[in-house]
Amino acid sequence: MKKEKTNKATVVVPASSANLGPGFDVFSVALKEPTLTIYAELRDDENIRIVNQGSYASEVSTNPEQHSGAQAIKNLLEDKGIRKGFDFVVWVDIPPRKGLGISGAEAVGFIYAANHILSLNLSEIEIIKYAASAEPGMHLDNVAASALGGFVITLKDSLLNKLTARKIHPPEDLGFAVIIPDIKKTSTATARTALPVNVDVKKHIEAAARCSLIAYSLAKDDIDLLLEVVSYDPYAEPVRADTGIYGEGINRETLMQEKKILLERFHVAETISGAGPSRLLWFRKSENQKTGSERPIDEAVKLVVRNLEKHGHKAVSIIETEPSNVGCQLL
Numbered sequence: 425m426k427k428e429k430t431n432k433a434t435v436v437v438p439a440s441s442a443n444l445g446p447g448f449d450v451f452s453v454a455l456k457e458p459t460l461t462i463y464a465e466l467r468d469d470e471n472i473r474i475v476n477q478g479s480y481a482s483e484v485s486t487n488p489e490q491h492s493g494a495q496a497i498k499n500l501l502e503d504k505g506i507r508k509g510f511d512f513v514v515w516v517d518i519p520p521r522k523g524l525g526i527s528g529a530e531a532v533g534f535i536y537a538a539n540h541i542l543s544l545n546l547s548e549i550e551i552i553k554y555a556a557s558a559e560p561g562m563h564l565d566n567v568a569a570s571a572l573g574g575f576v577i578t579l580k581d582s583l584l585n586k587l588t589a590r591k592i593h594p595p596e597d598l599g600f601a602v603i604i605p606d607i608k609k610t611s612t613a614t615a616r617t618a619l620p621v622n623v624d625v626k627k628h629i630e631a632a633a634r635c636s637l638i639a640y641s642l643a644k645d646d647i648d649l650l651l652e653v654v655s656y657d658p659y660a661e662p663v664r665a666d667t668g669i670y671g672e673g674i675n676r677e678t679l680m681q682e683k684k685i686l687l688e689r690f691h692v693a694e695t696i697s698g699a700g701p702s703r704l705l706w707f708r709k710s711e712n713q714k715t716g717s718e719r720p721i722d723e724a725v726k727l728v729v730r731n732l733e734k735h736g737h738k739a740v741s742i743i744e745t746e747p748s749n750v751g752c753q754l755l
Contacts, residue, residue, distance in 0.1 A: 431541060432465045433464050433754060435537050435752055437462065437532050437533040438529070438751065439455045439457070439459060439460075439524040439570070440453065440455060440529065440569035440570050441455060441523070441602075441697040441702075441704050443696070443698055445634060445635075445655060446635050446654075446659065448657070448659060449563050449565055451575065452565035452568060453747050454748040454751055455748055457743055458517045458518045458743065459529075461517075461755070462533035462534065463512065463514075464511070464512050465510065466508060466509075467511060468509075470508065472494045472509055472510055473512070474488065477513060477514070477515050478516040478517045479516065480517065481516050483521075484514070493535075493558070494534070496558040497510060497534045499557040499558065500554045504544065522604050524697055525566035527559065528555065529566075531556070532551065532552075532570040532751075536752045552571050552572075552578075553587055555570075556587075570751060573749050574747065575642055576589055576591050577589070593749055595647050597708050597709050598650075598709065599706075599707050599745075600746055601704075601743070602741075603703040603729065603742055604740055605739055605740065607672075607701035609669065618664050619664070620663060627658040630658045634656065651706055656680070657695070661695075669700050670701050671732065671737050673735035674731075682694065682728065682731055685727065689723075692705050692707045692720060705725065705728070707724070729742075
């Protein structure tokens with residue numbers, strides 16, 4: 425059956441958490457909540473117009489020169505030689521500059537909608553490539569998770585000069601608590617400048633081993649191993665913590681001590697979401713059924729919140745969610 429042409433589309437895009445544990449620029453996961461909903465309509469001229477609505481509408485630019493979705497669309501249209509424009513209405517329910525992949529979700533949603541409206545038949549990897557073209561350093565992790573859903577492993581293959589992204593279905597018993605603090609982050613690009621150029625060999629070996637075990641634990645649905653190996657990043661998180669990106673007064677020692685206590689006392693893993701400052705707490709749902717007493721994850725959240733407050737910060741939002749097995753999709 426021939427597909428009926430349309431000049432409109434509405435898509436919903438999941439938020440994402442990237443840089444999972446030691447998997448800097450490699451591992452990411454789509455989240456069931458929060459999401460972006462994007463309405464797109466084709467224009468006869470070449471202009472890109474954006475209107476924001478929703479919880480965080482006022483905090484996100486509508487300037488096409490600054491908006492990641494608009495930049496991604498421009499790159500796509502220029503590459504395909506298409507002289508058209510779009511009107512976009514975005515329901516912004518992913519908080520910006522909190523490490524939950526809003527810029528990647530914007531870019532994925534815009535590309536996905538344009539692909540449908542223009543009947544471009546882009547492959548999954550092409551959607552990821554065009555969406556990532558608007559990201560600093562064209563890193564793939566956030567956009568891949570928002571595009572595909574699930575846990576995603578991405579690779580920029582310098583030997584074969586190609587992009588690779590593979591989805592792993594998330595364990596059904598895995599839950600997340602997202603703690604969003606009032607800490608202000610300038611930008612992901614700025615956070616990347618804190619990273620050192622050279623990596624210690626021992627840290628590289630540990631990171632490679634942990635990444636391998638993360639992939640193994642996901643493939644085998646071994647949540648206990650996953651919580652254990654994802655908790656520690658020997659490279660990016662400690663360096664960024666010492667620069668104050670995760671909050672003034674929070675350094676590698678305080679962060680690593682918190683991670684260890686959460687794991688040993690509550691069987692909860694903690695990772696920084698993306699470039700921060702949000703915290704992603706991982707837990708087994710079957711161990712945290714609601715009863716008359718506090719669940720371990722509730723106690724874990726309280727500990728993290730108290731530690732933030734000790735350093736003059738507050739948690740502005742706490743979201744209990746889980747991995748989304750579904751990426752960007754048409755409504």
